[in-house]
Structures are given as structure tokens and as C-alpha cells.
Amino acid sequence: MSESAQHEERRARISVEVRRWCEHAAIDGSHDLLSDAAAVLIAAGYLDAPTRQILTNRRRAGRTIPSIGGFGALRLLVDEYHQAVRRSDTVRSRPGQLYYKHRATELGRKLESYRSAVVTSTAHYGNGVWAMRRDRRLGVHLDLGQREALFEALQRTPAPTTGAPLGRVGDFARGTVARRLSQAAEKTPMAAMGRRAADAIGRGAVHDPDKVAEDKFTDRYDTLLYLAGTLFDQIDSSPLWHSGHFEVQRSQLDLAEELTQIALDTVDLRGIMGELDEALRATSSESGLKQIRGRQSALHSVWDQLVERVAALARIGDLLSRAEVQLRSVLAVNKAASLDDRIDDLIARSGDRELSAENTHYVGDQFDGVEEMMIAYQSALYGDIAELTSWSSGQS
Structure with missing residues (x-):
């Protein structure tokens, strides 16, 4: 499967999962409070x-x-x-x-x-x-x-x-x-x-x-808000997100403002849908029912967009989690391979200058791998952040 196909598959999978949780007002497993x-x-x-x-x-x-x-x-x-x-x-x-x-x-x-x-x-x-x-x-x-x-x-x-x-x-x-x-x-x-x-x-x-x-949860709206808050906590508490690797991405996405805007739209949508439900129960005329149902249908796109915004946050959290796991693995290999000055000192004392040079090149190659890996994750994050910021700019 190509990288583009994998990216699309991941987007679809996470979106479906977020939507399923919201529609059932339940999230698999047990989770911490916000x-x-x-x-x-x-x-x-x-x-x-x-x-x-x-x-x-x-x-x-x-x-x-x-x-x-x-x-x-x-x-x-x-x-x-x-x-x-x-x-x-x-x-x-x-x-x-x-x-x-x-x-x-x-x-x-x-x-x-x-x-x-x-x-x-x-x-x-x-x-x-x-x-x-x-x-x-x-x-x-x-x-x-x-x-x-x-x-x-x-x-x-x-x-x-x-x-x-x-x-x-x-x-x-x-x-x-x-x-x-x-x-x-x-x-x-x-x-x-x-x-x-x-x-x-x-x-x-x-x-x-x-x-x-x-x-x-109480309803799909509370579920969505809880998911958004949990993802904010996950991303904001990530050392990797606050590292120099993702400085550009942090400047592109104001996590706190994004969470507030999601909350604002979700609260408004829940309130309006509740009022429309009350109007629906109080209306007996066919034309009135048709008009109210039409307004409810028009709001479905707002819900879909909110789900996608939270799914985009979920994709960012997923990428960061995977990047952190891979980074820890690479750094562990680096440490085991180099052991810094201790190995260099031992090699120097043994007189094997050629092995010392090979070891230094090996460590350098590993750090090159870290940069390549971070570049790949930066590229993957770019699409999700661009999607989120486009929604925010479209509303302002």
C-alpha cells in the first residue's frame, strides 16, 4: 500500500471510530477525567x-x-x-x-x-x-x-x-x-x-x-466534547509536541483556541437542535413539520464538520504517539551503539582508530534517521493541521 493510500486509510478509520463513539455516546475502555x-x-x-x-x-x-x-x-x-x-x-x-x-x-x-x-x-x-x-x-x-x-x-x-x-x-x-x-x-x-x-x-x-x-456519556455532544478535551490533554502534554521538531506545527495550530471553538459550535448546535426538537413536538401542521425537519437536516453538515475536526485532532494525537514510540526506540539504539565518550575512550586506548571512525559514522547515521523520521511526521501532521486551521479561518 502506498504512503498516500495508508494516509487516507488512517483518516477514514479514525473518522469512523470518532463518529461511532459519538453516535453511541460511549467510548471503549475506561478513561481519566479531563x-x-x-x-x-x-x-x-x-x-x-x-x-x-x-x-x-x-x-x-x-x-x-x-x-x-x-x-x-x-x-x-x-x-x-x-x-x-x-x-x-x-x-x-x-x-x-x-x-x-x-x-x-x-x-x-x-x-x-x-x-x-x-x-x-x-x-x-x-x-x-x-x-x-x-x-x-x-x-x-x-x-x-x-x-x-x-x-x-x-x-x-x-x-x-x-x-x-x-x-x-x-x-x-x-x-x-x-x-x-x-x-x-x-x-x-x-x-x-x-x-x-x-x-x-x-x-x-x-x-x-x-x-x-x-x-x-449523557449524549453525543458530551461524548464529542470529552474526546476533544482528552485529545487536547494528550497533545498538550506530549514532550515531542513541545520540542523543536514541531515548532512550526505549534505555530500553525493554537490547540487551546481550537478546543474552545469546537466547544462553542458544539454547545450552540446542541441548543439549537434541542429547540427544534421541542418545536417539532409542539407542531401538528404538515407544513410546519416539514420546515422544522428541513432545518434539522441542514444542521447535519455542522455535526459532520465537528466530528471531522475532532477526528483531525485524533489523527494528530495518533501521529505523536507513534512518533514518540519510534523516537524512543531510535534513541535507545543510539545510546547502546555509542555509549558516548566511554566507547571512544576504550577504542582510543586499544589503538583501533578505524573502528572508532566507523562507530562515529554509525551514530551520525542514526541521528540522520531521527531527522528523516521527524520530517515524515511533520509532513503527515501538516495535512491535519491545515484542515483544522481552514475550518477556523472559514468561520472568522
Whole structure:
């Protein structure tokens, strides 16, 4: 297979995989929560243009957002809080209601403490008239309302609803409570009620982590955002991406801005599609239904483009991973072949000048191989980066 054919095959394979994950709202395997950096960039997609610009200015100026131990965990906490509130209203048994109300109160307090940490931190935001004036002049000041909006957006950080480590911990905790409640009630007049309460609390808990073969998400949009954030984390944390080998490519692609633009378009698309679905349910006339379905069909191309943008990021991540593996292999061969001055010193002492020269040429050839390999990967990256930047420039 030619290099061009291999390139096309790889593009098609990755695009199909990204689309499959999104349409099923599930990703094979178990994955980490997003970094705070990725979470803030995605949250910017929910905010207005002035707030997004301030966040961009803060990022470029090295100004951070208060950390609470992971905004992916915040999303899981918020989901569990709403679930506990719902279950406290729907569970019929009195012990079950008490448990979920207590849990909702506990989570609500924790949520408020996180809100306070993010919104009112004096270590991250200008405190005092002069400090606020200075930050406004620099374009990095977030007003109280903007910080509140940011915290609301961070609560929507995409995270797996099942399969994530914190999700399994929550399931295990509910399962443990259910078992203890059931055991405590056995051989007492309250045995039947205890079993019902235990069933209500433990329902839905996954007791065997090995049974979870994939991470599931709320919908295809959350899946896409999570994939984009994960790929941002993978690429941005790559030493090779930040090396001199890919300096030109880094100048061509602003990863942070790309993630925010993907988030902005995805959030808008989800909102518009939701409104069209509501309109579809409320419309009874045939002409109205036809018009709404036509608008929905017109938006399919937007979804397709978003999938391809994330697939392009996935191809960059895939190339970097392969390049890192090959580079480590080449450097290991170099080290074993040369051993630097130790081999040269030993050869010099043995008087075998010819062997020393051959060894030096061999090491030089290996470094030539590194450069050739990097050039090949630079060329492969160029197409995916050009595709991403063409979308961004087309929207501006």
C-alpha cells in the first residue's frame, strides 16, 4: 500500500471510530477525567464573547482559575446531587428517602464550598479597587457575574456517567450502604422494610467493575466534547509536541483556541437542535413539520464538520504517539551503539582508530534517521493541521 493510500486509510478509520463513539455516546475502555485546563477551555464555549476573550487573555498571561481538585469530578458531583434530589422524591420507603435527602444535603454543601472557591478566590482575582483597575486595563479581570457564569459552565464539564473511577467509587459506596442496611434489618421486625430500602439505595450500582467495558456519556455532544478535551490533554502534554521538531506545527495550530471553538459550535448546535426538537413536538401542521425537519437536516453538515475536526485532532494525537514510540526506540539504539565518550575512550586506548571512525559514522547515521523520521511526521501532521486551521479561518 502506498504512503498516500495508508494516509487516507488512517483518516477514514479514525473518522469512523470518532463518529461511532459519538453516535453511541460511549467510548471503549475506561478513561481519566479531563484536566482543569481542558475543562476551562470547554466551559468557555458556554460563555459570551467578552468573557471568552478575558479567559483567553488570562491564559496567555499565565493567570489561572482556582482549582478544586478537578472540574470533571465537579460534574460527577453535580450529577450525583441532582440524582439524589430526584431519588429522595421518588423512593417510597422512609429509610430510602432519609438516606437520599441526607446525601443531597451533604453534596449541596460541598457544591457551595466549590462555588465559593471558584467565584470568590482573592488569590486569583483582583482584590481591591486598584487591583481590579489594573486587571481591567490588562483585559484579565472577571466580574463577579462572569465568574458565576464560569462556575455554572464548569459544572457541565464532560465526564463519563459510568466507568470513570469516581463513578465506580460512587456505585461502590451506594452498594455498601445498601448491603449494610439490609444486613442490619435482617432477623428484626423491620426486615421487609430494610430490604426495600436497601433495594432502593443500591439500585443501579455496579458491583463488579470488570463488567464496565466502556465509558458512557449523557449524549453525543458530551461524548464529542470529552474526546476533544482528552485529545487536547494528550497533545498538550506530549514532550515531542513541545520540542523543536514541531515548532512550526505549534505555530500553525493554537490547540487551546481550537478546543474552545469546537466547544462553542458544539454547545450552540446542541441548543439549537434541542429547540427544534421541542418545536417539532409542539407542531401538528404538515407544513410546519416539514420546515422544522428541513432545518434539522441542514444542521447535519455542522455535526459532520465537528466530528471531522475532532477526528483531525485524533489523527494528530495518533501521529505523536507513534512518533514518540519510534523516537524512543531510535534513541535507545543510539545510546547502546555509542555509549558516548566511554566507547571512544576504550577504542582510543586499544589503538583501533578505524573502528572508532566507523562507530562515529554509525551514530551520525542514526541521528540522520531521527531527522528523516521527524520530517515524515511533520509532513503527515501538516495535512491535519491545515484542515483544522481552514475550518477556523472559514468561520472568522
